[in-house]
């Protein structure tokens with residue numbers, strides 16, 4: 001068996017030196033050591049204030065909307081508290097994820113992803129020989145629309161995996177709705193300016209990330225620097241182990257672990273819809289020598305066939321249209337990636 005087909009889980013158990021394919025050589029966004037270890041400036045926003053049932057003072061709401069607008073137009077990222085998803089459910093979601101990744105390899109391979117597909121269990125999609133591989137395994141599942149679920153990829157073991165993911169996804173959809181309304185309000189847009197662009201059958205995809213310990217955290221990344229191709233991404237981090245970093249003001253900033261907060265970062269499609277006002281941040285994940293890390297990312301994407309583009313109200317002489325309309329951005333993004341191009345740049349006018 002060549003090193004290429006060995007899983008990171010296997011290599012981690014044997015404390016193997018990572019093969020060349022995993023070693024980050026020339027990173028155009030700064031080397032791994034260039035990380036700024038100082039506590040960063042990722043804002044924490046109490047989003048309970050944005051919910052319909054909230055009876056807060058209008059000035060207080062206004063202040064929080066301003067905080068949201070500022071977070072999304074600078075770093076493109078914040079930590080949401082007051083989201084209303086019970087802590088016990090978040091703990092259970094991390095628990096079923098841990099149990100799944102702890103299964104024997106043969107058991108997990110029942111859910112293996114086909115080479116050219118995104119759903120299922122596996123590692124990076126390899127598109128070029130020069131590609132540096134991520135030190136992680138993933139399980140990707142489409143959760144909405146519900147009738148598009150491919151349940152053969154949803155683990156039978158642990159037996160409560162499906163129910164817990166479903167319960168989380170339903171609650172998360174509610175959180176996303178609140179967030180989109182707040183984002184629209186924060187830019188004085190009419191309700192639906194962003195959300196209606198997603199269509200009635202918008203997608204929510206979940207990605208369970210597993211980062212086993214790595215003997216060379218100085219040379220290998222859990223996930224290479226990337227921006228998400230989603231509209232918005234909500235991430236449940238590990239409750240103990242950090243590693244996620246956001247590129248902000250030309251520095252890598254650590255996203256602190258707040259066990260029951262949800263990290264919200266925008267994806268490329270919201271940068272397009274907001275005509276570049278909101279940012280889709282570059283982010284990456286460091287590896288850890290001793291501890292494994294788990295995260296669950298959920299991506300909200302427009303219906304693939306729906307054309308999206310900058311909201312008219314955000315285009316004027318001072319801020320001319322930056323992006324053209326695009327559709328099926330996920331496929332477009334993948335195509336660009338294969339050609340070594342950046343999708344967001346290619347969508348520019």
Ligand SMILES: O=C(O)CCC(=O)C(=O)O
Nearest residue numbers: 207209223244285295297
């Ligand atoms: O594991 C994390 O903290 C981030 C994962 C991520 O960026 C992704 O799945 O797109």
Ligand SMILES: [Fe+2]
Nearest residue numbers: 226227228283
């Ligand atoms: Fe990401």
